[in-house]
Amino acid sequence: MARPKITFIGAGSSVFMKNIVGDILHRPALAEAEIALMDINPERLEMSEIIAKKLVQTLDVPATVTSYTDQRRALEGADFVVVCFQIGGYEPSTVVDFEIPKKYGLRQTIADTLGVGGIMRGLRTVPHLWKICEDMLAVCPEAIMLQYVNPMAINTWAISEKYPSIKQVGLCHSVQGTAHELAEDLGIPYEEIRYRSAGINHMAFYLKFEHIQPDGSYRDLYPDLLRAYREGKAPKPTWNPRCPNKVRYEMMTRLGYFVTESSEHFAEYTPYFIKEGREDLIEKFGVPLDEYPKRCVEQIARWNDTANEYRTANRVEVKESKEYASQIVNAVWTGEPAVIYGNVRNTGLITSLPEGCAVEVPCLVDRSGIQPTHIGKLPPQLAALMRTNVNVQELTVAALMTENKDHIYHAAMLDPHTAAELDLDQIWHLVDDLIAAHGDWLPAWARGPKQRAAA
Secondary structure (H helix, E strand, O other), rough: OOOOOEEEEEEOHHHHHOOOOHHHHOHHHHHHOOEEEEEEHHHHHHHHHHHHHHHHHOOOOOEEEEEEEOOHHHHHOOEEEEEOOOOOHHHHHHHHOOOOOOOOOOOOOOOOOOHHHHHHHHHHHHHHHHHHHHHHHHHHHEEEEEEEEOOHHHHHHHHHHHOHHHHHHHOOHHHHHHHHHHHHHHOOOHHEEEEEEEEOEEEEEEEEEEEEEOOEEEEEOOOHHHHHHHHHOOOOOOOOOOOOHHHHHHHHHHHHHOEEEHHHHHHOOOOOOOOOOOOOHHHHHOOOHHHHHHHHHHHHHHHHHHHHHHOOOOOOOOOOOOHHHHHHHHHHHOOEEEEEEEEEEEEOOEOOOOOOOOEEEEEEEEOOOEEOOOOOOOOOHHHHHHHHHHHHHHHHHHHHHHOOOHHHHHHHHHHHHHHHOOOOOHHHHHHHHHHHHHHOOOHHHOOOOOOOOOO
């Protein structure tokens, strides 16, 4: 059997690349894989190549590692394309996405998925994803894109609109990661948990969350979660003391279901938790304002420290991650089935969400590829809340597809958190300022005149 070629676009994300490559090379059927690394930053690319080659050496497998600064060359003959980049980086783009809204009194936590930060990130990112699609159609049209870039839903939707023939799935670790957290909160081994989740990326909910009993039956764990929260036994301390995870427990008491993405994310997807003059809410729910810039600074510092360690070390520690990429590659390559949660085009999968939007559902993966599961109708309160986020995604994708700058303003106007804090004039001026500050990081049409008369 031929060996798979797995190309990483944005391979300079060294830690992420290390985790995925380590997962892949642990699997016997993939031990001979050809790993192609591509990045526009030569220094980071060199570091990633060193790490990947030391992974091969540590695991003593016959895999090969090559590196490229030319995207199309890296993609030639690829079977799988892992995409993991951040257009604009921490500086200048992330700083811009946080600091300019603050001048208007609009505070954020992560700003990479929704809100004005998520909109701007989508405008910066999608044109580059489209370029990858063009190159894939030219040199590896049958490859599967494993897309790990935020804003996940906007990206997935925009790719499926413009390049519907591209085989793609958007991947996140929130579903399985949160299931591990909840199991820990309840003191139940993760292996004894059964769950079913559906929705949109970063706003999917566990429709079922159950404990497998010794006799093979299942016990609903929602009463336990509610009781633990009300008695102050949950959430337990998390890996990040800035993020106590109270927001989504509180939302569970209102909606009846637990959301899969973190409290720091969820706080800015809704209008309830970050409000001018309501510092009591920030304190009560432990909302970590400016969390993403803090993480960026910490990650940059860690990268500088670990880069030197990797250069001098003979071996690299390899731990299995919670990412789905290696499961997908293995399932497609060998035919051994796997079930993952993926972001795909809504082709009637969730009937209470718009056709064509990006939904996150369980998917069966085997030699036939990625096959999403039909969910049907969601509980109405969940679908209604999701649609407030889908509105913003839809208008951002519409702006990109039609090159109508007005839709950028419409997207910001309909964002739940932004609309709860700012009036229409403030929103328009804020978008003007963000566009001006991002400059050439945005496509040319976004920097051009408004088109109020356009459809």
